[in-house]
Amino acid sequence: MDRSERLTETIYRNARRVGIHEIAPIEISELEFEDWVRDFCHNGCRNYNKTWACPPATGSLEDCRERCSQFSRMLLFDRCYKLNGSFDSLGIQNAMIDFRRTVDRFDELISPILSSSLFLGNEGCDRCNECTWPDAPCRFPNKLHHTIEGYGFNIAKIARKAGLHYNGGQNTVTFFGALLYDE
Ligand code: SF4
Structure with a gap:
């Protein structure tokens, strides 16, 4: 096993350890940074312009493209949560928070062994009671995870490309994140 394979194995093992269900590589050169996804953030998401x-x-889509292009590898990952029925908004809320903590734990385990990395997570940031945006810098820039949709990624499309399940079935919700890094 060469160094790259050992590193991948370590990342996958720690992904399982923190509760990530699926993880798979995706070519950074094939990423599409789509305006309509950003429009959806702007018009359809309560987290827009909040953190x-x-x-x-997160900057313009060109900024996001530039940021991603600085890395050689990208892994897409997900975690699927069971809900108590299709109107279980509390279950969705709890799953969303749990996935943020999952990405936090994954970051804590993996970042120390990588020379450089970028973690993308889900739907806003709840680390502080009140976010400093836009008046002052983030209080925890080293722990900040940009949202994956905020980069203009069509999650259904990139999940399909990576071979991950976008939909975990009836009465479930699935959240996605990504790890970009250099070997
Ligand atoms: S860590 Fe705090 S300041 Fe930074 S984005 Fe999250 S809530 Fe805002």
């Missing part, structure tokens, strides 16, 4: 984790704080 440093979401647009417009």
Whole structure:
């Protein structure tokens, strides 16, 4: 096993350890940074313009493309949560928070062994009671995870490309994140 394979194995093992269900590589050169996804953030998401984790704080799509292009590898990952029925908004809320903590734990385990990395997570940031955006810098820039949709990624499309399940079935919700890094 060469160094790259050992590193991948370590990342996958730690992904399982923190509760990530699926993880798979995706070519950075094939990523599409789509305007309509950003429009959806702007018009359809309550997190827009609320924290440093979401647009417009994440910068333009060109900024996001530039940021991603600095890395050689990308892994897409997900975690699927069971819900108590199709109207289980509390279950969705709890799953959303749990996935943020899952990405936090994954970051804590993996970042120390990588020379450089970028973690993308889900739907805003709840680390502080009140976010400093836009008046002052983020209090925890080293722990900040931009939201994956905020980069203009069509999650259904990139999940399909990576061979991950976008939909975990009836009465479930699935959240996605990504790890970009250099070997
Ligand atoms: S860590 Fe705090 S300041 Fe930074 S984006 Fe999250 S809530 Fe805002």
